[in-house]
Amino acid sequence: MRKIVFAAAATGALLVMNAPSFAQGIRIGPGGVEVDDGRGYREEREERRYRCMCAELRDACRNKDVYGEEGQGNCRRYRRTCG
Numbered sequence: 001m002r003k004i005v006f007a008a009a010a011t012g013a014l015l016v017m018n019a020p021s022f023a024q025g026i027r028i029g030p031g032g033v034e035v036d037d038g039r040g041y042r043e044e045r046e047e048r049r050y051r052c053m054c055a056e057l058r059d060a061c062r063n064k065d066v067y068g069e070e071g072q073g074n075c076r077r078y079r080r081t082c083g
Contacts, residue, residue, distance in 0.1 A: 054082035 025036035036042055052060035060067065064074055 040054060053080070 025038075027034045027036060034042070057074060060069060060072070060074040061078045064070055064072070
């Protein structure tokens with residue numbers, strides 16, 4: 001009986017010690033498998049991607065005559081996406 005109680009207590013202690021590791025998030029999607037550890041890297045990466053996309057759309061809007069992209073909707077897309 002003592003062995004069972006000791007084994008149950010040891011198992012419970014191991015589960016409690018590993019509790020913070022359960023706070024991680026796992027995402028499976030088009031970009032592959034991603035483990036989110038809560039440090040905010042995903043948000044920073046999305047912000048950089050958004051700024052880069054806005055810079056490309058702004059450039060396409062301002063230089064549409066140079067690039068020969070008249071009528072492609074770049075300025076409309078830039079205003080709608082980047083405000």
